Amino acid sequence: MAVRCEQVDLAGYTTLRLGGPARCFVEATTDDELIDTVRRADREGEPLLVLGGGSNLVVADAGFPGTAVHIATRGASVAAFHADRRRSDGRLLVRARAGEEWDPFVARCVEEGLSGVECLSGIPGLLGATPIQNVGAYGQDVSETIVEVRAYDRESGEVVVLDRDACRFGYRTSAFKGADRHVVLQVTFALEPADLSAPVRYAELARTLGVEPGERVPLRDARDAVLGLRRGKGMVLDPADPDTRSAGSFFTNPILDPDQLTDLEKRVGDRLGPDAVFPRYPEPDGRTKTSAAWLIDKAGFTKGYGRGPARISTKHTLALTNADGGRTDDLLALAREVRDGVRDAFGVTLVNEPVFVGVRL
Ligand code: EPU
Numbered sequence: 001m002a003v004r005c006e007q008v009d010l011a012g013y014t015t016l017r018l019g020g021p022a023r024c025f026v027e028a029t030t031d032d033e034l035i036d037t038v039r040r041a042d043r044e045g046e047p048l049l050v051l052g053g054g055s056n057l058v059v060a061d062a063g064f065p066g067t068a069v070h071i072a073t074r075g076a077s078v079a080a081f082h083a084d085r086r087r088s089d090g091r092l093l094v095r096a097r098a099g100e101e102w103d104p105f106v107a108r109c110v111e112e113g114l115s116g117v118e119c120l121s122g123i124p125g126l127l128g129a130t131p132i133q134n135v136g137a138y139g140q141d142v143s144e145t146i147v148e149v150r151a152y153d154r155e156s157g158e159v160v161v162l163d164r165d166a167c168r169f170g171y172r173t174s175a176f177k178g179a180d181r182h183v184v185l186q187v188t189f190a191l192e193p194a195d196l197s198a199p200v201r202y203a204e205l206a207r208t209l210g211v212e213p214g215e216r217v218p219l220r221d222a223r224d225a226v227l228g229l230r231r232g233k234g235m236v237l238d239p240a241d242p243d244t245r246s247a248g249s250f251f252t253n254p255i256l257d258p259d260q261l262t263d264l265e266k267r268v269g270d271r272l273g274p275d276a277v278f279p280r281y282p283e284p285d286g287r288t289k290t291s292a293a294w295l296i297d298k299a300g301f302t303k304g305y306g307r308g309p310a311r312i313s314t315k316h317t318l319a320l321t322n323a324d325g326g327r328t329d330d331l332l333a334l335a336r337e338v339r340d341g342v343r344d345a346f347g348v349t350l351v352n353e354p355v356f357v358g359v360r361l
Contacts, residue, residue: 010059010068013051015124015237016247016321018328019059019357022049022068029072031097031185035152035159037069038183042154049357050183053101053125055237056133056247060358061328071128073099073185091116091190093147098128098184102135110219114191115198116145118222119205122230124237124248128184132176133353134169138226139201143169145189151182159185171289172252172353197222205229234315246319250335251292251350253281260348261288267346272298292342292350293317299345301338310334328359336361 010019024046028034041048047066051057074097086092092114096105106121119140120130129135130142131149149167153160162182168175176182192198196216200206206213208225217225230236234244256264268276278298279291297303297317304314309326310333313319320338322331339350339361352361 007063008068010049010051010054010063013068013070014054014057014059014247015245016054016058016331017245018061018322018326018331019057020061020063022064022066024067026067026069027072028069029074029099031073034069034071034073034183034185037067038152038154039157041067041069048180050180052098052129055123055125056129056354058247058328058331058352058354058356058359062358064357071099071126073097087190089190091192093188093190095186095188096127097186098126100127101125102127102130106223109191110223113193113195113219115194115196115219116140116191117142117189118197118219119200119202119226121223121226122236127187131167131169131174131184131187133172133355134174136172138205138229140198141169142189143167143174144198145191146187147190148188149176149182149184150186150188151176151184154181154183171255177355195219232315234313234319234321242323243313243315243321244319245323246313246321247354249292249318249353250320251296251318251339252353253289253292254295254348254350255283255287255289256348257287263347264290268298271345290348295342295346295348295350296338299338299341301341306334312338332359332361 007021008025009021011017026037028037038048049064049068051068051070102123102125105127106117109117119138120135123135131146134141134143147164149162151160195218197219199214199216200211201213203213205225208229209217209221211217235248238244268278279294281289283289301312303312303317305312308330309323310330311321313321320331320334343349
C-alpha cells in the first residue's frame with residue numbers, strides 16, 4: 001500500500017481536473033488496505049476523503065486537510081460473472097468490488113446477456129460510487145438492481161452488509177450520501193439473464209431506438225443508443241475535449257410540491273407568455289419533477305455561457321465545465337450566478353448534485 005504524504009494534487013483524480021492537494025494520499029488496492037487506512041484515520045481523528053473515480057466531486061482549491069484514500073480495489077467481478085447464483089425471480093447475482101470501473105462493468109453485463117444496467121452505459125466513475133447517489137440515467141437507476149452493499153461501518157468498526165431497504169434509495173440519494181459513515185467495499189446486483197433490455201422508459205431513448213416506451217430492444221442496441229445520446233450531450237468523458245470536462249449534471253432536477261408548481265406556472269407564464277410549457281415529470285408521491293437544464297436556459301444562461309475557464313457546456317446546459325487553467329473558485333462563481341439567476345427568474349433554488357469537499361455554494 002502506497003502512502004504518500006508529499007501533498008498529491010486532487011485535481012488529477014477528479015473529472016473536472018480541479019482541487020488542491022491532500023495532506024496524505026493513500027492508494028488502496030485491497031479491501032484490507034482500504035479498511036486499515038480508514039481505521040487509522042478514524043483512530044487518529046484525521047479527516048478522511050474516500051476518492052473513487054472523482055466524477056461527481058468538486059474539491060476546494062485549498063485541497064483537503066487530511067487523508068485521501070483512493071479506491072483501487074479490483075478483480076472480483078470476473079469470478080462473480082461465473083458464479084451463476086440464481087434467485088427465485090430468475091435473476092442472477094453479480095458481485096463486484098467498489099474499485100471496478102463502472103462502464104466496463106456495464107459493457108460486460110451487456111456482453112454476458114445480463115439485463116438491468118444497460119441504460120447506465122457511459123457513466124464515468126467507479127462501481128462502488130453508484131449506490132451512494134443512486135446513479136441513474138435514461139429511465140434506469142441502480143436501486144432497481146442493487147440487492148446488497150457490503151461496506152465498512154466507521155461507527156461500529158465492522159464490515160456490514162446492507163440490503164436494499166437499508167440503502168434507503170431515492171432520487172440521486174441514499175443512506176450513504178452525505179453521511180460518510182460507510183465505505184462501500186462491494187456491491188451485488190440482481191440482473192435478468194436476457195438478450196433484451198429492460199423495458200425502455202425514457203421517451204428520448206425510445207424515440208432514438210424507434211420503439212414505443214415500454215418495449216424492449218436488444219441489449220447492445222440500448223447500450224449503443226445511450227452512448228450516442230450521452231456523447232451528443234457531452235456526458236461521455238473525452239480527455240481531448242474540455243467541453244466534456246465536468247461532473248455530469250451540476251444541479252439536481254427540482255422536485256416541486258403542488259404550491260411550488262403553481263408558483264412556477266405563474267412565473268413561467270409571466271416571463272415567457274401564456275403558451276409556454278415547461279418539462280413536468282410526475283413523481284409517485286404527487287409532487288412534480290421539472291428540468292433544471294430548462295430553468296437555467298430560460299433564465300438566460302444558454303449553452304456555452306461563462307467567462308474564462310468556467311463555462312456551461314456547449315452541449316448541455318446542466319454540465320458546468322472547466323477549461324485549462326481553471327480553479328474551483330471560478331466554477332463556483334459560475335454555479336452561484338446560475339443558481340441566483342434561476343431563483344430570481346423562477347423562484348426555484350437549485351441544489352448541487354456532485355459531492356462538495358471543502359466548498360459550498
Ligand atoms: N434541457 C434543456 N437544455 C439542455 C438540455 C436539456 O432545456 O441543454 C431540457 C429539455 O427540456 C429536456 C430536459 O431538459 O427535455 C431533460 O434533459 P435530459 O434528457 O438531458 O436530462 P436531464 O434532466 O438534464 C438527467 C440526469 C442525467 C442523466 C439524464 C438522462 C439529473 C440531475 N441528471 O439529466 O444524469 O444522464 O437525465 O437520463 O437527474 C448526472 O446525474 O450527472 C447525469 C448526467
